[in-house]
Amino acid sequence: MACWIGEYRLAIDMRAVLPGFSPTLIGWGVFDSDDHVAFSMEAFHDMDTEIPDTDQLTRTLTEFHIKSEERFEELSQDRRPDGMKFGYHVTTHNGKLAQDNPWMRTWEEYFTQNMGRMLEHDEKEGGERPQEMEELQVSLFEKVIPRLLRPMETDGRKVKPLLVHGDL
Numbered sequence: 250m251a252c253w254i255g256e257y258r259l260a261i262d263m264r265a266v267l268p269g270f271s272p273t274l275i276g277w278g279v280f281d282s283d284d285h286v287a288f289s290m291e292a293f294h295d296m297d298t299e300i301p302d303t304d305q306l307t308r309t310l311t312e313f314h315i316k317s318e319e320r321f322e323e324l325s326q327d328r329r330p331d332g333m334k335f336g337y338h339v340t341t342h343n344g345k346l347a348q349d350n351p352w353m354r355t356w357e358e359y360f361t362q363n364m365g366r367m368l369e370h371d372e373k374e375g376g377e378r379p380q381e382m383e384e385l386q387v388s389l390f391e392k393v394i395p396r397l398l399r400p401m402e403t404d405g406r407k408v409k410p411l412l413v414h415g416d417l
Contacts, residue, residue, distance in 0.1 A: 255339035255350075257289055262324050263412055267313045317411035324412075334410050335359035346370045356408040357398040361390060 254277070263271045273292035280286045328338035333352035336359060341348045346367060353359040368386060372378055378386075401408050 255337070255341040255348075258339050259337070259341050259412070259414070260289075263313075263317075263414060265324065266317045266320050266412060267309075270309055270313055314411060318409050321409070321411045325410075335408075343367075355402050356410075357394065357402065360398060361394055364394070365390070 257274060257277045260271055260274050264273070272294065275290040275292060277287065277289040280288070325338065329336065329352045333354060335354075335356055336352035337348075337350035339350070341350060348363065349366070351362070353362070400406070
């Protein structure tokens with residue numbers, strides 16, 4: 250159940266970046282009756298019935314990303330191989346999809362392997378895709394991703410790693 254450990258670790262790291270913006274974790278575990286079913290426990294938070302202030306939420310999310318960029322090096326320094334920048338030290342999940350998060354040198358490499366895994370999962374769960382989709386997928390990996398992401402890390406430009414989240 251390493252994936253649940255990953256979700257727990259990620260939530261702890263996110264809370265270290267900006268306390269109060271993500272849940273306070275108490276623990277996690279798996280059920281004795283079925284070790285494929287896991288749970289996590291978080292402190293109770295009485296929810297408002299009002300719609301949140303979108304301006305404040307946006308400002309807080311921006312603050313999280315800025316602080317995450319500042320703290321990522323510190324949070325990951327003993328967890329990653331030298332020279333590797335993008336990844337995470339444990340498997341996390343995007344819904345049912347395991348995110349293996351192997352350490353990679355560039356954002357393009359990391360994004361490409363993650364996108365490939367998502368599309369493989371989509372085909373496995375949804376069945377064979379039309380030929381047109383297969384052709385578009387080839388273009389995505391051979392043209393679109395390199396043309397969009399590679400310039401971000403050439404001619405002295407750098408992409409700074411930070412924690413990527415899906416469920417604050």
